Amino acid sequence: xxxxxxxxxxxxxxxxxxxxxxxxxxxxxxxxxxxxxxxxxxxxxxxxxxxxxxxxxxxxxxxxxxxxxxxxxxxxxxxxxxxxxxxxxxxxxxxxxxxxxxxxxxxxxxxxxxxxxxxxxxxxxxxxxxxxxxxxxxxxxxxxxxxxxxxxxxxxxxxxxxxxxxxxxxxxxxxxxxxxxxxxxxxxxxxxxxxxxxxxxxxxxxxxxxxxxxxxxxxxxxxxxxxxxxxxxxxxxxxxxxxxxxxxxxxxxxxxxxxxxxxxxxxxxxxxxxxxxxxxxxxxxxxxxxxxxxxxxxxxxxxxxxxxxxxxxxxxxxxxxxxxxxxxxxxxxxxxxxxxxxxxxxxxxxxxxxxxxxxxxxxxxxxxxxxxxxxxxxxxxxxxxxxxxxxxxxxxxxxxxxxxxxxxxxxxxxxxx
Amino acid sequence: xxxxxxxxxxxxxxxxxxxxxxxxxxxxxxxxxxxxxxxxxxxxxxxxxxxxxxxxxxxxxxxxxxxxxxxxxxxxxxxxxxxxxxxxxxxxxxxxxxxxxxxxxxxxxxxxxxxxxxxxxxxxxxxxxxxxxxxxxxxxxxxxxxxxxxxxxxxxxxxxxxxxxxxxxxxxxxxxxxxxxxxxxxxxxxxxxxxxxxxxxxxxxxxxxxxxxxxxxxxxxxxxxxxxxxxxxxxxxxxxxxxxxxxxxxxxxxxxxxxxxxxxxxxxxxxxxxxxxxxxxxxxxxxxxxxxxxxxxxxxxxxxxxxxxxxxxxxxxxxxxxxxxxxxxxxxxxxxxxxxxxxxxxxxxxxxxxxxxxxxxxxxxxxxxxxxxxxxxxxxxxxxxxxxxxxxxxxxxxxxxxxxxxxxxxxxxxxxx
Numbered sequence: 001x002x003x004x005x006x007x008x009x010x011x012x013x014x015x016x017x018x019x020x021x022x023x024x025x026x027x028x029x030x031x032x033x034x035x036x037x038x039x040x041x042x043x044x045x046x047x048x049x050x051x052x053x054x055x056x057x058x059x060x061x062x063x064x065x066x067x068x069x070x071x072x073x074x075x076x077x078x079x080x081x082x083x084x085x086x087x088x089x090x091x092x093x094x095x096x097x098x099x100x101x102x103x104x105x106x107x108x109x110x111x112x113x114x115x116x117x118x119x120x121x122x123x124x125x126x127x128x129x130x131x132x133x134x135x136x137x138x139x140x141x142x143x144x145x146x147x148x149x150x151x152x153x154x155x156x157x158x159x160x161x162x163x164x165x166x167x168x169x170x171x172x173x174x175x176x177x178x179x180x181x182x183x184x185x186x187x188x189x190x191x192x193x194x195x196x197x198x199x200x201x202x203x204x205x206x207x208x209x210x211x212x213x214x215x216x217x218x219x220x221x222x223x224x225x226x227x228x229x230x231x232x233x234x235x236x237x238x239x240x241x242x243x244x245x246x247x248x249x250x251x252x253x254x255x256x257x258x259x260x261x262x263x264x265x266x267x268x269x270x271x272x273x274x275x276x277x278x279x280x281x282x283x284x285x286x287x288x289x290x291x292x293x294x295x296x297x298x299x300x301x302x303x304x305x306x307x308x309x310x311x312x313x314x315x316x317x318x319x320x321x322x323x324x325x326x327x328x329x330x331x332x333x334x335x336x337x338x339x340x341x342x343x344x345x346x347x348x349x350x351x352x353x354x355x356x357x358x359x360x361x362x363x364x365x366x367x368x369x370x371x372x373x374x375x376x377x378x379x380x381x382x383x384x385x386x387x388x389x390x391x392x393x394x395x396x397x398x399x400x401x402x403x404x405x406x407x408x409x410x411x412x413x414x415x416x417x
Numbered sequence: 418x419x420x421x422x423x424x425x426x427x428x429x430x431x432x433x434x435x436x437x438x439x440x441x442x443x444x445x446x447x448x449x450x451x452x453x454x455x456x457x458x459x460x461x462x463x464x465x466x467x468x469x470x471x472x473x474x475x476x477x478x479x480x481x482x483x484x485x486x487x488x489x490x491x492x493x494x495x496x497x498x499x500x501x502x503x504x505x506x507x508x509x510x511x512x513x514x515x516x517x518x519x520x521x522x523x524x525x526x527x528x529x530x531x532x533x534x535x536x537x538x539x540x541x542x543x544x545x546x547x548x549x550x551x552x553x554x555x556x557x558x559x560x561x562x563x564x565x566x567x568x569x570x571x572x573x574x575x576x577x578x579x580x581x582x583x584x585x586x587x588x589x590x591x592x593x594x595x596x597x598x599x600x601x602x603x604x605x606x607x608x609x610x611x612x613x614x615x616x617x618x619x620x621x622x623x624x625x626x627x628x629x630x631x632x633x634x635x636x637x638x639x640x641x642x643x644x645x646x647x648x649x650x651x652x653x654x655x656x657x658x659x660x661x662x663x664x665x666x667x668x669x670x671x672x673x674x675x676x677x678x679x680x681x682x683x684x685x686x687x688x689x690x691x692x693x694x695x696x697x698x699x700x701x702x703x704x705x706x707x708x709x710x711x712x713x714x715x716x717x718x719x720x721x722x723x724x725x726x727x728x729x730x731x732x733x734x735x736x737x738x739x740x741x742x743x744x745x746x747x748x749x750x751x752x753x754x755x756x757x758x759x760x761x762x763x764x765x766x767x768x769x770x771x772x773x774x775x776x777x778x779x780x781x782x783x784x785x786x787x788x789x790x791x792x793x794x795x796x797x798x799x800x801x802x803x804x805x806x807x808x809x810x811x812x813x814x815x816x817x818x819x820x821x822x823x824x825x826x827x828x829x830x831x832x833x834x
Binding site (some may be wrong): 010011012014015017018019020021022024025026027028029030031032038039040041042043044045046047050054066072073074075076102105108109110111114115116117157180209212273275277278279280281282283284285288290292293294295298299300301302303304305306307308312313316342343344347355356357358390391 | 425426431432433434435436437438439441442443444445446447448449455456457458459460461462464467471473488490596598605606607608610611614618624625626628629630637639692693695696697698699700701702703705706707709710711712715716717718719720721722725726729730750759772773774775784802803804805806807808811
């Protein structure tokens with residue numbers, strides 16, 4: 001029989017509308033993939049009594065309850081107390097293991113631990129601490145009536161890895177499910193969805209879905225089987241099929257970032273990269289260096305936000321600027337070639353564009369971007385008009401630049417391979 | 418007395434995680450502005466019985482219930498039936514006015530009306546139709562026990578104008594709530610919480626809470642009052658108190674970003690900024706240029722990830738590097754001064770550090786960062802050891818750098834003011 005779950009979110013910032021709850025959608029998707037049916041989401045403010053009632057009501061209806069939020073160190077964080085109340089007014093006791101982990105965390109960051117942080121080591125009697133490697137507050141696993149209740153911190157960068165590592169493995173049962181995730185860049189979600197339409201409407205044993213986040217489209221495959229080996233073989237067969245259909249659109253898998261993949265290709269080719277950024281203001285460099293070990297292949301570059309720096313450091317001439325404008329293919333090309341020359345890099349990526357909301361014209365609208373790539377075989381340039389707001393234009397621009405480098409590196413490897 | 422509301426969202430696409438619910442946050446924000454306290458959000462799938470129970474439970478606790486979704490023409494849309502059930506198993510009756518509006522809509526778009534669209538004119542006996550000028554499904558207003566229940570279509574482009582035109586005007590009266598949010602940087606949530614502990618002790622008339630996101634701590638204040646003016650005065654008094662206690666830790670309010678505040682100060686002083694980034698790889702520039710209009714005060718700078726660029730572009734000497742190492746105060750200072758000289762900026766921020774996870778030593782651990790700021794009155798430098806993973810170290814580092822610039826700009830303004 002399918003297990004049922006209720007997801008509870010806690011926080012005044014949710015009930016007053018300051019924050020949109022994304023945790024519930026994430027957990028719902030993951031629970032569905034794990035074969036668990038989510039019957040309800042409930043959101044309450046930082047209110048001990050209401051939260052305790054919500055936990056108790058959820059435990060009456062579902063066998064799994066996941067609560068996010070309310071584990072911070074301040075007085076408005078009431079999830080520990082509410083869980084203890086729902087467990088039958090159990091006392092909170094200090095968990096020595098958690099206290100030691102929290103203390104060590106503060107030693108490591110060389111800051112005094114405040115008394116309020118000590119409250120984060122409190123657990124309802126008989127509950128289990130879930131180690132948090134991404135923040136101070138441990139999670140909690142407990143039993144309320146017939147339901148297993150998991151309490152996780154609210155910040156998504158703590159909640160999601162804790163769910164994957166500590167909660168998801170406990171929710172299986174009844175056969176095996178294997179997962180594959182493939183990441184794509186270069187087409188929209190609907191275009192990719194159309195190429196996979198028959199796979200996405202197949203059956204319950206193999207589920208294929210797409211999600212879009214920050215310009216990256218991920219194809220998620222979940223395949224059931226009698227055991228792990230069978231489920232894995234089934235998931236792999238579908239993944240292979242998806243790879244055949246989407247080809248170069250797929251840049252990586254299982255959480256790999258575009259920057260990490262490009263970094264791997266640069267390292268393999270023993271080549272160095274530099275950047276020259278205008279409208280992205282440092283975003284390309286920031287994405288490239290988000291990968292540990294980027295110093296093996298990334299030299300750095302120039303943020304030439306003001307035109308004077310495009311001239312002084314990159315060799316863009318006054319004449320180019322006045323004739324074509326800063327947002328133009330000749331300027332992008334000169335920026336890339338100038339960055340390669342300045343740094344001695346094998347590859348140089350340049351971007352110049354109009355991120356908006358102001359600064360657009362009929363001829364050069366907001367979203368217009370030129371990307372240039374100088375490399376061993378010469379310089380190429382591309383023109384785009386990206387939709388969306390300033391953040392979106394800048395992100396699309398940076399990711400497109402990095403993706404062009406990926407395709408160029410693949411082509412080079414193919415030539416020499 | 419403040420009115421209480423429960424918001425219900427209905428749809429399998431929400432409970433299976435395919436769609437993130439944004440309606441609840443919108444409605445919460447608007448209700449808050451109308452002086453209504455939202456005590457809970459509930460999301461259920463397309464399930465008649467569960468939805469009817471959710472409506473009935475909400476009507477027990479709140480005087481206002483807003484339900485979105487489930488008004489479509491297909492069989493899985495069950496909001497009409499669920500409302501009728503919650504009203505005491507009332508029958509559904511066809512509303513002639515709504516049927517005529519729906520028929521006219523199809524004539525207007527020159528398409529035949531299907532029988533299933535006719536079901537959209539059904540209402541629980543005694544309920545009132547809310548005209549929908551943005552789609553086919555009328556909304557519904559009804560009484561369930563002592564609560565007023567409003568049912569609106571799920572698509573935000575229909576829901577939001579219908580709420581504004583048909584629901585909001587009916588919700589006034591009965592006290593008001595005013596809100597203030599103050600954003601802090603420079604101390605952890607627990608340290609800030611301790612300075613506000615007495616304010617954060619639960620009091621129903623004035624609530625003070627903290628949330629942490631990406632290194633920024635936000636203090637949220639909600640104050641009730643007999644009317645808007647009284648609530649606003651009360652919220653302002655608490656905000657003033659929080660400002661007195663936290664002083665310079667507070668950089669902004671009501672959603673302002675640190676970069677936007679610093680940008681405003683630079684613009685006010687008519688001064689220019691440049692950056693020299695090592696471990697952050699462009700993140701400082703990216704944050705500064707996330708603000709539209711940053712070209713008024715941001716020139717750009719150098720991403721000197723490789724040591725050779727620190728030398729070539731910023732004047733960091735071989736001797737400095739070999740004697741102190743790239744992650745050192747003398748190098749940070751030289752980078753800042755070099756960037757100011759290279760670009761002609763009034764202010765230059767430099768960062769150099771060990772973002773990890775590799776590259777640390779006993780003497781220079783992962784998280785060690787030097788920040789330097791060259792300005793009109795000379796160059797200052799700071800040493801930090803930041804906790805957390807690579808992303809967190811880089812973000813803290815970039816925000817701390819920008820915050821030092823903020824404090825320096827404030828000090829300059831104070832001197833000359």
